[in-house]
Amino acid sequence: xxxxxxxxxxxxxxxxxxxxxxxxxxxxxxxxxxxxxxxxxxxxxxxxxxxxxxxxxxxxxxxxxxxxxxxxxxxxxxxxxxxxxxxxxxxxxxxxxxxxxxxxxxxxxxxxxxxxxxxxxxxxxxxxxxxxxxxxxxxxxxxxxxxxxxxxxxxxxxxxxxxxxxxxxxxxxxxxxxxxxx
Numbered sequence: 001x002x003x004x005x006x007x008x009x010x011x012x013x014x015x016x017x018x019x020x021x022x023x024x025x026x027x028x029x030x031x032x033x034x035x036x037x038x039x040x041x042x043x044x045x046x047x048x049x050x051x052x053x054x055x056x057x058x059x060x061x062x063x064x065x066x067x068x069x070x071x072x073x074x075x076x077x078x079x080x081x082x083x084x085x086x087x088x089x090x091x092x093x094x095x096x097x098x099x100x101x102x103x104x105x106x107x108x109x110x111x112x113x114x115x116x117x118x119x120x121x122x123x124x125x126x127x128x129x130x131x132x133x134x135x136x137x138x139x140x141x142x143x144x145x146x147x148x149x150x151x152x153x154x155x156x157x158x159x160x161x162x163x164x165x166x167x168x169x170x171x172x173x174x175x176x177x178x179x180x181x182x
Contacts (some may be wrong), residue, residue, distance in 0.1 A: 073124045073174040074131065074157075076105065081166035083109030095122045096136065097163065113140050113164025120149060120163065122170070129175050131155040140164060 008097040047106055074090040076097075088105045097105045100116035106119065107114050118136035134152040142149040143162035174180065 014028055018027050041181070066141075073126075073172075073180075075171045075173070076122070076161065076168040077171060078107070078109070079160070079167050079169045081109075081164070082111045083107060083166065087171075090122055090124060090131075092124055094128050097122065098136070107163070107166060111164040111166045114138075114166060115140065120161075122155065124174065126174075126179075126181075131170070131172060132157070135162065 036109075070092040072089045073092060075087045076090065076098045079085050082153045086109070088107075090102070095104045096118045097103060097107060098110050098116075098117045098119050099111065099114040100106065101108065101118060103119075105122070115136065115138035119138040119140070120136045120142040121134050123134065124130075131154065132152050133142070133144060133155050134151055135149050140163075144155070145160055155170050155172070156168055157170065157175075159170045161168040161170060
């Protein structure tokens with residue numbers, strides 16, 4: 001059976017709606033025990049594929065929820081420049097920073113020296129519980145402290161990140177002392 005992104009059946013060419021059982025999601029009790037949701041049969045994926053990627057945490061558990069980034073793993077707080085005092089949540093995996101609305105972390109506070117789509121990236125690697133910063137596609141540089149970010153570098157809590165006229169303070173939640181896997 002083919003379903004649209006909203007989960008409703010799609011009519012077949014003859015106007016009939018096909019009926020087939022969908023894979024069962026785990027109960028709350030199964031999720032508490034850490035039992036994995038195996039998902040659909042791989043042969044059915046083409047018929048059920050949607051435009052959204054579902055995040056898989058390092059444990060292999062699928063992340064379903066209102067926020068497509070998954071649970072918060074840290075923050076960046078604007079400590080200087082336009083938008084001072086605002087905090088933005090970091091999620092699992094790649095967090096693109098830019099001033100456009102399509103960036104995961106949108107710094108749309110008026111600093112035109114920040115690229116729209118991908119000024120830089122902050123990555124949370126759930127397997128190692130480490131954070132990294134790397135340059136994006138911007139002509140303008142990103143700074144970690146006083147040093148330009150020219151390749152991937154590990155972040156530590158309270159590191160200062162400079163983009164244009166904006167300074168961010170990195171605040172780590174997940175790491176050696178806490179993970180969402182606990």
